[in-house]
Amino acid sequence: MRGDLLDVRELKVVFYTYRGIIKALNGVELWMNHEERLGLIGETGCGKSVTSLSIMGLIEQPGEIISGDVYFEGKSMQKMSMEELHDMRGKKISMIFQEPVSALNPVMRIGFQVAESISRAKDIKIKEAYPEVLKMLELVGLDSKRTASLYPHELSGGMAQRAMIAMALSSNPKLLIADEPTSALDVTIQAQIMELLDELVREMGNAVILITHDMGVAAEFCDKIAVMYAGNVVERASTVDIFEEPLHPYTKGLLKAVPKIGQSKELVGITGTVPDLVNPPTGCRFHPRCPYAMNKCSQKMPPLIEAKPGHHVACYLYTQEGEHNAN
Amino acid sequence: MKSITIEKRGKLRDFIARRKPIIEDWKHTLYLWKSTKLAMIGTVIIVIFILIAIFAPIIVPYDPISSNMSARLQPPSWDHLFGTDQFGRDIFSRVIVGSRIELWIIFLVSLISGGLGTFLGVVAGYFGKFVDEIIMRITDMFLAFPSLVLAMAFAAALGPSLTNTIIAISVVGWTVFARLARAEAMKIKKQPYIEAIRAVGAGNSRIMFLHVLPMCLSPVLVQLTLRMGTIILTAAGLGFLGLGVRPPLPEWGSMVSDGRSYLVAQWWISTFPGIAIAFVVLGFNFLGDGIRDIMDPRLRR
Amino acid sequence: MPTEVKTETLLSVENLKKYFPVKRGAFRRLLYVRAVDDVTFQVPKESVFAVVGESGSGKTTLGRTVLRLIEPTSGKIIYKNEDFTKISLKSLRIFRRKMQIISQDPYNSLHPRKLVKDIIGEGLKIHFHMSSNEILDTVKETLERVGLREEHMFRYPHEFSGGQRQRIATARAIVLKPEFLVLDEPTSALDVSVQAIILKMFKDLKSSLSLTYLFITHDLAVVDYMSDYVAVMYLGQIMEMGTKEDVFNNTAHPYTILLMNSIPVPDPRHKNKKMIPKGEIPSSINPPSGCRFHTRCPYAKEVCKKEEPKFVKISKGHFVKCHFPIIE
Numbered sequence: 018m019r020g021d022l023l024d025v026r027e028l029k030v031v032f033y034t035y036r037g038i039i040k041a042l043n044g045v046e047l048w049m050n051h052e053e054r055l056g057l058i059g060e061t062g063c064g065k066s067v068t069s070l071s072i073m074g075l076i077e078q079p080g081e082i083i084s085g086d087v088y089f090e091g092k093s094m095q096k097m098s099m100e101e102l103h104d105m106r107g108k109k110i111s112m113i114f115q116e117p118v119s120a121l122n123p124v125m126r127i128g129f130q131v132a133e134s135i136s137r138a139k140d141i142k143i144k145e146a147y148p149e150v151l152k153m154l155e156l157v158g159l160d161s162k163r164t165a166s167l168y169p170h171e172l173s174g175g176m177a178q179r180a181m182i183a184m185a186l187s188s189n190p191k192l193l194i195a196d197e198p199t200s201a202l203d204v205t206i207q208a209q210i211m212e213l214l215d216e217l218v219r220e221m222g223n224a225v226i227l228i229t230h231d232m233g234v235a236a237e238f239c240d241k242i243a244v245m246y247a248g249n250v251v252e253r254a255s256t257v258d259i260f261e262e263p264l265h266p267y268t269k270g271l272l273k274a275v276p277k278i279g280q281s282k283e284l285v286g287i288t289g290t291v292p293d294l295v296n297p298p299t300g301c302r303f304h305p306r307c308p309y310a311m312n313k314c315s316q317k318m319p320p321l322i323e324a325k326p327g328h329h330v331a332c333y334l335y336t337q338e339g340e341h342n343a344n
Numbered sequence: 345m346k347s348i349t350i351e352k353r354g355k356l357r358d359f360i361a362r363r364k365p366i367i368e369d370w371k372h373t374l375y376l377w378k379s380t381k382l383a384m385i386g387t388v389i390i391v392i393f394i395l396i397a398i399f400a401p402i403i404v405p406y407d408p409i410s411s412n413m414s415a416r417l418q419p420p421s422w423d424h425l426f427g428t429d430q431f432g433r434d435i436f437s438r439v440i441v442g443s444r445i446e447l448w449i450i451f452l453v454s455l456i457s458g459g460l461g462t463f464l465g466v467v468a469g470y471f472g473k474f475v476d477e478i479i480m481r482i483t484d485m486f487l488a489f490p491s492l493v494l495a496m497a498f499a500a501a502l503g504p505s506l507t508n509t510i511i512a513i514s515v516v517g518w519t520v521f522a523r524l525a526r527a528e529a530m531k532i533k534k535q536p537y538i539e540a541i542r543a544v545g546a547g548n549s550r551i552m553f554l555h556v557l558p559m560c561l562s563p564v565l566v567q568l569t570l571r572m573g574t575i576i577l578t579a580a581g582l583g584f585l586g587l588g589v590r591p592p593l594p595e596w597g598s599m600v601s602d603g604r605s606y607l608v609a610q611w612w613i614s615t616f617p618g619i620a621i622a623f624v625v626l627g628f629n630f631l632g633d634g635i636r637d638i639m640d641p642r643l644r645r
Numbered sequence: 646m647p648t649e650v651k652t653e654t655l656l657s658v659e660n661l662k663k664y665f666p667v668k669r670g671a672f673r674r675l676l677y678v679r680a681v682d683d684v685t686f687q688v689p690k691e692s693v694f695a696v697v698g699e700s701g702s703g704k705t706t707l708g709r710t711v712l713r714l715i716e717p718t719s720g721k722i723i724y725k726n727e728d729f730t731k732i733s734l735k736s737l738r739i740f741r742r743k744m745q746i747i748s749q750d751p752y753n754s755l756h757p758r759k760l761v762k763d764i765i766g767e768g769l770k771i772h773f774h775m776s777s778n779e780i781l782d783t784v785k786e787t788l789e790r791v792g793l794r795e796e797h798m799f800r801y802p803h804e805f806s807g808g809q810r811q812r813i814a815t816a817r818a819i820v821l822k823p824e825f826l827v828l829d830e831p832t833s834a835l836d837v838s839v840q841a842i843i844l845k846m847f848k849d850l851k852s853s854l855s856l857t858y859l860f861i862t863h864d865l866a867v868v869d870y871m872s873d874y875v876a877v878m879y880l881g882q883i884m885e886m887g888t889k890e891d892v893f894n895n896t897a898h899p900y901t902i903l904l905m906n907s908i909p910v911p912d913p914r915h916k917n918k919k920m921i922p923k924g925e926i927p928s929s930i931n932p933p934s935g936c937r938f939h940t941r942c943p944y945a946k947e948v949c950k951k952e953e954p955k956f957v958k959i960s961k962g963h964f965v966k967c968h969f970p971i972i973e
Contacts, residue, residue, distance in 0.1 A: 205941075286840070
């Protein structure tokens with residue numbers, strides 16, 4: 018087994034729409050260990066969010082998992098019953114979202130919503146959960162008594178995200194999925210939230226999947242990074258390796274496009290556009306935009322192989338010895 | 345030379361391109377329409393109604409206007425499918441020809457009330473402030489009365505005739521479209537593309553009529569279809585009360601009214617035009633509901 | 646790198662204020678959102694002047710007020726020695742040709758029911774009274790300038806990706822041969838790989854068309870890449886202003902420092918603990934007394950709560966609004 022907490026194998030997910038079948042995930046390979054922090058990075062439409070929904074077991078009509086499976090602590094999620102899935106979502110996996118204010122129920126007070134998630138996680142009555150509520154809200158740096166009696170619209174984005182984190186961590190989950198948790202926030206607030214998340218997770222020992230499009234956020238928070246493009250994980254390695262010795266042409270392109278303070282280099286973008294997933298390119302989905310594309314790239318998707326110890330990449334440049342020299 | 349070729353190719357391509365998204369849109373609409381049963385039934389009824397109106401002069405077996413005292417009050421038979429009335433006129437012919445009058449009323453009322461309402465609504469919504477206050481207070485005044493009562497008042501004041509019926513119904517009906525267009529215009533004017541066109545240097549009337557107005561049309565059209573049933577009912581109501589189209593013109597409402605005193609013994613005089621009204625109103629309502637569903641952005645995409 | 650100081654000023658903004666009235670609370674009290682509150686700056690000709698700030702800083706309102714898309718409450722906007730706030734609405738429309746805006750949201754900034762050629766050509770119709778052939782020719786040329794092709798003229802906006810739409814919006818602006826462009830977060834809705842390409846396009850257009858940019862953004866890294874001059878805004882006021890080198894290398898205002906600290910660095914080895922501003926961004930309806938940043942400033946003293954600091958010059962062209970600027 019590759020990861021003792023989570024192992025996603027050849028996951029294919031499609032969505033049936035009027036325009037046609039969207040091939041959202043094209044055999045995603047993803048794995049992680051307990052207490053690991055995995056960054057899932059990629060641009061719009063690469064399938065980051067669909068991957069996280071699959072891990073939560075939340076792919077519903079018009080979406081469908083057509084092949085592959087997700088193993089959580091060695092158990093196949095495809096074979097789990099509805100009850101087991103429900104139990105797993107409340108207690109072992111939690112999630113926080115990009116728009117915290119809209120992810121909360123607008124007509125319930127914050128205190129009640131936190132209490133509800135605690136009661137579900139610990140199988141206790143909502144009333145009994147209230148003492149715990151104040152503790153959790155304090156833990157995330159909120160004025161606990163006041164915040165508990167507020168409604169979501171009375172909170173700022175940063176405060177609402179703190180409340181979401183309190184709810185998500187109240188069950189002390191094995192895995193926390195953070196889907197662009199700071200993309201809607203200002204930079205100074207983003208820094209506060211990421212610092213908070215870093216501290217809490219270190220203390221409680223949760224594994225985290227951080228979904229983000231911000232290379233900076235991923236670099237500061239994660240140990241491992243998986244880069245996604247058009248429904249595939251194209252590269253997976255330690256954060257340092259990804260930033261310092263990226264292998265996949267897409268990762269390289271992405272890094273050259275990121276502006277950095279104090280760096281006077283010209284930025285280089287990736288030409289072409291993100292493919293339409295109703296009619297994705299054949300073979301490697303990046304080949305129409307890839308400067309190193311070869312004939313076989315348009316024929317068959319390259320498998321995710323271990324090019325160096327602990328460094329996986331899905332690209333034909335690395336399938337044979339002596340083809341590493343693509344800078 | 346160069347610009348001429350561009351122009352030629354441009355015109356042709358322009359022509360195709362302009363229609364491409366419309367064709368795409370229609371394909372999608374057709375797909376949704378097929379999956380909405382009621383809309384289909386409604387469409388069939390309305391298409392039949394319109395065909396009858398178009399071909400009425402060919403279909404009618406008798407003159408619908410001139411009386412024939414020798415054949416009065418005959419029950420339905422093969423000669424007179426729907427029977428005859430107290431003046432010996434063939435009811436089938438009158439119902440068929442009546443469809444033209446109803447269609448004419450619908451068409452003009454839609455045009456007048458829809459046009460007036462949309463225009464005033466867009467102006468109110470676009471300018472806001474006191475222009476909006478004035479126009480909206482006027483619509484409030486119109487909406488303060490039950491619409492049939494108001495239409496009756498207008499029709500009575502103007503005197504019964506086809507033109508006046510149309511005017512009366514239009515004057516009562518425009519408020520709905522004004523409110524709808526106003527809400528839409530208020531939403532559209534805040535869109536970034538309107539700001540962009542203002543930044544380019546366009547003036548108010550250009551923005552209002554070339555950019556805001558076209559975006560307000562589709563909800564207004566949906567609402568128009570939904571209201572067509574009501575228009576017929578109001579016209580028929582006025583006709584029934586003797587405030588609408590004057591006899592001998594075969595307007596369905598006044599035909600129902602004509603048969604009132606014969607209802608017990610000669611039921612057919614009132615019943616057949618009544619059924620015609622019911623069918624067409626039902627057709628428009630089905631169609632309207634269907635169109636509303638099809639236009640629903642949650643169903644689209 | 647444009648290091649030499651260009652002296653000719655294209656746009657000069659003096660004591661500009663924009664207050665929006667709002668009614669709040671049970672008694673519907675009339676309050677004012679002080680979106681832009683006494684802002685003064687000069688944009689030199691053919692430079693990129695960046696305005697950077699968080700939400701509520703008033704940077705977007707500033708960009709629109711400068712173009713009079715929003716009427717200012719008070720203050721002067723002097724464009725080429727002419728007071729832009731005083732000219733009539735009619736001549737304003739003619740003036741607009743020279744000053745264009747490209748806004749943040751490429752998905753809503755193009756009219757959804759119009760062909761690309763009509764979107765771009767509309768301004769030509771208004772200002773130049775061209776024939777439809779001339780318009781087509783000009784539109785085609787402009788499309789090529791922004792990296793699109795002739796065939797794109799006859800399509801609708803929804804057929805394009807975000808980056809392409811931003812190119813169309815740019816074409817709509819530059820087709821009028823403007824001198825001054827307000828770029829309001831032009832890449833914040835785009836992916837980084839596309840952002841890099843679009844930013845490059847703006848750089849190229851600036852040099853080939855001799856444009857001047859007012860570049861509004863929340864992203865300091867993009868500011869560093871694009872601009873010559875920077876103004877850092879917080880709650881409607883400019884906190885620090887100067888050349889890029891001044892603001893980035895001789896940073897004097899605590900807010901600027903903390904803002905820079907907050908930016909995540911795309912370098913995994915850079916993992917030192919940093920000081921970031923505490924607390925929430927206050928509301929611009931009731932901004933804090935004295936220095937507006939004092940509620941979040943780690944160096945705040947008593948005087949900061951009471952007295953509003955002046956906007957002082959600490960070196961040539963470098964201004965700071967702080968009682969205790971950090972000067973090395």
